[in-house]
Amino acid sequence: MLLSQRKAAVFRRYPFTLILKEEVLNPDVEPLRIKIDPGAKTTGLALVNDKTGEVVWVAELQHRGFQIRDALTSRRQLRRSRRNRKTRYRKPRGLNRTRPTGWLPPSLNSRVANILTWVKRLSLLCQINAISQELVRFDTQKMENPEISGITYQQGTLVGYEIREFLLSKWNRTCAYCGAKDTKLEVEHIQSRSKGGSNRVSNLCLACVPCNREKGNQDIKDFLKGKPDLMKQILGQAKRPLADAAAVNVTRWNLYFNLKKLGLPVEVGTGGRTKYNRTIRGLEKTHYWDAACVGESTPEQLITTRIKPLLITAKGHGTRQQCRTNKFGFPVRYCSRSKFHKGFQTGDIVKAVVTSGKKVGTHWGRVATRATGHFNISTTDGLVQGISHKYCKHIHKKDGYAYVA
Template identity: 85%
Template sequence: MSKVFVLDTEKKPLNPIHPGRARMLLSQGKAAVLRAHPFTIILKEAVFNPDVEPLRIKIDPGAQTSGLALVNDSTGEVVWIGELQHRGFQIRDALTSRRQLRRSRRNRKTRYRKPRFLNRTPNTGWLPPSLTSRVANILTWVKRLSALCQITAISQELVRFDTQQMENSEISGVGYQQGTLAGYEIREFLLSKWNRTCAYCGVKDTRLEIEHIQPRSKGGSNRVSNLCLACVPCNQKKGNQDIKDFLKGKPDLLKRILAQGKKPLADTAAVNATRWNLYENLKKTGLPVEVGTGGRTKYNRTIRGLDKTHYWDAACVGASTPERLITNGVKPLLIAAKGHGTRQQCRTDKFGFPVRYCSRTKFHKGFQTGDIVKANVTSGKKVGTYVGRVATRATGSFNISTTDGLVQGISHKYCIHIHKKDGYAYVA
């Protein structure tokens, strides 16, 4: 697993240590657990003149998931890695639903209202809440990790997808497309869009080729909405057949491919809109910020033989990546942004009408919704051990969201705290 963070008695960061050494310090009573995620211990004795090694935090920002890594530039050791799942699209959907409900209420009110548009100018650099949350999530973890270890530099992948070239590959002429990175953006986007699988047979971990859904000879274009990925056998078998003729015996597959091809570039737009905002906010930390391209990240990851994941991409961001990365035994901490609850005074149905009251009391029996707890149930129909985020009730009967699903009706008497609510869920 990743190394354990260590703080001294004044909560100043020391060098992260191996989990085995952390267990020894805990068993000898020389340290105590400060927090569970990421796992951090605090020493009970002072450390004078510690020799703390500097670390670099590396970030691979994405629309849905971002990668984080702590790397020692001098030794090449990957100290800690994490994968941060954003909730930007959930925020977007919630705002869309609220807007629709408000519009419905206004239609039910016949009182005339003067139009209110073009009278509220957004601030310079304003981003929608769904995009702001992505930037805020990354900045939150940069701040947290900076308090747990000695971070002296930041590396960020400043990726940019050219949506104009994706929509029309000939828009800027041949000169724009030629070069060592010609077509890179389209290939990387298609790999992400089609989940690195063949669109026709679903095979993975094989050579994939860019395939025209509607052949050029049958009127198809080079627009990204007409491109997919296909393995070599499927590409050769299809040839220049019309997609409807090739999949005439598989109507469900045909429908899915056509729908996936027209899928909007929402992820791409989110990355483009937030990349400079994130960069400017990282510079405000006062640390030197290095930026790298997606091509550099892919090159670094490929020559080091690492798998395609968000956290390994983060470890390979920028020209500062050591020639040899020590990754033995490092496991990622999976982080999912969950928010800090809601201020709704009542819950509503799908039409926006209130259905039940929400308690204004945050804490029940010493717990609050969002805490990570461990419940050892010793009697009743639900005997077992459950670990996950808790949803509290005033009655003391809680629900626990575990990795295997939701467990309802667990008494507070069986619950013990593992991690206080901080707006995130974790899988170690």
């Protein structure tokens, strides 16, 4: 309506933001809370009005940590191969290098940097007064020793949510005894309570209803008497910690300390509370709805009508390679030193309206520039090659991300 009445203009395409053409004196701007659900591959983001319960904006941020890891591995292998071709002795270098406090591997640090980038970007576009972050996915201390937390945790509103979510991840949502999937799974005591078993997470697994009933209170050695390999596997898996969760928790603490530096109050919550909040509000399982349900501050009623998520993919800012190499690390072609060609650079989002030739039509996507002036455009339908720069028009300048609205 504001655009049609020419009272506003498009300030930014991603996220879609308007700027008013006339100043509003004494505006009544309601503050928003940014909520974050960090994940290993995808992070959910949401802007929520605590006062009205309205979900203003949601997004899913795809990280590129695995690409960074593979690129660093490839570089290390190529350098090692080159060193092996020359067998002269060279003194070790860099043995006295120390890592600074809070150091993270580049693949994990990029995920933290992506989230911080978007928190700062959203803070410039709207009034943010608080941050909510899912700090740890599982409260492992309470699960490992339930007795320390007392009856409040055992019989509170979150009873079972933390432990069940942990077990679903640990046992890959399958029955430990028969491997059944896509069926109702129950929490099973490996050593039954009637025979001295505890509620520690190392004594719990998941079992389908038939297996749980068949086992009853039998000892696992008697129940799996004819399957020694399966019994050994279950006992080993029960005592093994969830390594992925531990790695994610490391980055979440790093993210937490960096968010605190922004000067805004940071609320934290667990994955069990997030799932509880989402379930009682009847929302489907997605990263952005998980983000909207992080923490105790989640309003009783969330207004989620007409909300469409923005899908964000981290792409990086290119490379500093002076030439392109083959799979053996040998240079094969020249790499242009100029980033801009015909006013465009790789990573810009453009709209190309082609009026003649074999590629007639409208193409919208991320562009890869060439010195010849004929570009490639990555659209949602695939790659379109050889589009002249004369047909291209800027939609969004390169910022290291690709978008699907």
